[in-house]
Amino acid sequence: MYDSLLISQSLIEKAVEGTDIVLEPFKGYYNFQTKDLDNFLTTFFIQEDGSFVWEKREYTYVEPEFTSTKKWNYGTLKEVSEPEMIVDTRTAYIDFYDSFATEEERIFITFKAHVKGGKLVEPISIVSVDRTNLKKEAEEFKKAREKWNKTEATWEWQLATFISNCRWKVQRFFNPFNRKLDTIEKNLRDKAKAQNELT
Numbered sequence: 575m576y577d578s579l580l581i582s583q584s585l586i587e588k589a590v591e592g593t594d595i596v597l598e599p600f601k602g603y604y605n606f607q608t609k610d611l612d613n614f615l616t617t618f619f620i621q622e623d624g625s626f627v628w629e630k631r632e633y634t635y636v637e638p639e640f641t642s643t644k645k646w647n648y649g650t651l652k653e654v655s656e657p658e659m660i661v662d663t664r665t666a667y668i669d670f671y672d673s674f675a676t677e678e679e680r681i682f683i684t685f686k687a688h689v690k691g692g693k694l695v696e697p698i699s700i701v702s703v704d705r706t707n708l709k710k711e712a713e714e715f716k717k718a719r720e721k722w723n724k725t726e727a728t729w730e731w732q733l734a735t736f737i738s739n740c741r742w743k744v745q746r747f748f749n750p751f752n753r754k755l756d757t758i759e760k761n762l763r764d765k766a767k768a769q770n771e772l773t
Contacts, residue, residue: 577611579670580604581687581698582622589698595683597674606670606685618662620687624694630658661692669701680706 580603590597597604603619611618617629633651666689673682684701687694725731 575613575615576607576609577613577615578617579606579608579611579668579687580617580619581606581670581685582620584622585620585624585694585698586685589685589700593700593703595681595700595703596676597672597683604672606672608668608670610666610668610670619659620689620694620698626662626689626692626694627659628662630660662689663692665690675708677708679708680711682706 583599583602583604586597586599586604602622608618619625619627619629621627632654634654636650636652638649668687668689669684670687671682671684673680675681682704684703685698686701687698688696
């Protein structure tokens with residue numbers, strides 16, 4: 575799994591200054607993912623003043639209401655209190671990442687933050703920027719698709735698909751019968767064991 579890391583907009587804007595990196599902020603933060611923290615889908619923040627905190631949320635499980643119209647109902651989680659910001663005092667280097675696309679390319683960017691005792695101790699920096707040319711990727715996919723279509727068009731592939739479909743239909747037809755036989759077999763073995771235990 576991963577965690578979310580929300581970084582104050584001003585801190586990221588300093589890190590990307592002079593580059594062509596364009597990320598979308600939300601309510602004064604940029605939202606990233608990281609695998610360098612707890613990996614429990616926790617939400618962490620590095621705030622404008624460099625404070626490193628995590629958002630504590632408490633939930634309770636609400637039993638499902640069973641009705642004749644709902645086949646599957648697993649219940650829900652209900653928040654029992656307001657979220658609370660807790661200072662995280664660990665010392666860590668945190669790599670976090672995001673991606674975005676322009677008309678020409680898809681960009682995957684990784685940043686690094688150094689926190690110590692609940693504070694950011696050095697400016698956030700860019701670790702790497704991976705760019706994928708979308709036109710070139712589409713051409714490569716088209717070539718691969720054409721190659722695969724040729725493979726699927728061969729008589730060998732068509733016959734193998736026909737055999738697979740026939741096998742699946744036969745298996746599906748006999749499944750109820752096989753399950754009944756499995757049940758009879760199990761019951762007979764259970765009775766035999768029970769009789770043996772009585773003597």
